[in-house]
Amino acid sequence: MLDALRHRVPQWLRRTRAHASNFAWARQWQAVRAAATPWMKQEYEAARARLRGAPRPGVVIDRDALDRWVRNAAPPGVPFEAVVLPGGELRARFPDGPMERRSQHLLGKLRMTHRAIPSESVLVIALFSDVAADYFIETMGADVASGVNGAYGDGTALSDAASSIPVVLKEIATAAGLGTIGKNALFFSRRFGFNCKLSAVFLGAPVSRYDATPKNTDWKLPDCATCNLCVEACPVGAFDDYVIKKVESCDRLIASDYFGPRRDHMCRACITRCPVSNDVLKLRRREGAPQRAFWDNEAQLSLVADLFMYRPSFWVWMLQRFYYGADMPGRSSDRKKGFAEALSSSVSTATSDRTRDGWRLLAKKQR
Structure with missing residues (x-):
């Protein structure tokens, strides 16, 4: 019976009533949103400060103090490299390297865009990969951020592990001039080769002294052009041409090693076969880097x-x-x-x- 009554109502009238109800609901929602905008904006700004760092107008971070915090946070005897660049200049570097941003193996993070670095300054750290380097690099960024926040106020600095900024550290380090991307889609440090861990600290205030912005930094490792050893060494053939294509195969192999008898954190087959990285590692050991x-x-x-x-x-x-x-x-x-x-x-x-x-x-x- 209801169907019969519904069919007797003209279609144009049914559409008019639907549009009227939607319009009334939209007007009510606009009124609610207008009334809630003042306090919602404050809550949004507070949440943004907690997640992405609060801008500090009129505050300038002392570079000497920042370097001291970085040295104190670094593990003893382990070499590292740190650079500080303005966020605007770092964002301007990303259009130069489109290949690495197409990598599918981003460990659950969103793809990097030029708008993904809203902070005023960025501190990028590359730590030589020794034992327990995962632990040290996480605490290193957190300790530096804690020192900055203690001196200039809470929310001035956030480490990449504590922020909600969808960053890919290998792309930030490449844009900062610390290295390039190898054919195995991993970051290659000019000082440590593939044997490094990366961290970033986002600063909500300018720094008194910045490092020189690299002008002509290659996004790809030049030595990879005529070499294919890492691709051949991959037991599952996960990557090719600077991009990890078989993500599931790579993750499955890493998971089997992580929970298997070997208890590795990674496969490292492509890293150990790289002749350039091995040469860099030998050079660092001659300079006194820890075994x-x-x-x-x-x-x-x-x-x-x-x-x-x-x-x-x-x-x-x-x-x-x-x-x-x-x-x-x-x-x-x-x-x-x-x-x-x-x-x-x-x-x-x-x-x-x-x-x-x-x-x-x-x-x-x-x-």
């Missing part, structure tokens, strides 16, 4: 990093060690001397069955 444990014993890297970061996967690692029956290096000597001494002694006496694929084979034998 990284994961080149000799990757299980020790995972152990140290998880102990520092208190990751839940550490207990998964412990269960796997007991399940496979593998003896943890340094376990017997932990009671007699400190953990750091036991760890260093176990790393120095590491054998071939504790390195890379040998660790996986040893676990399979003891299962």
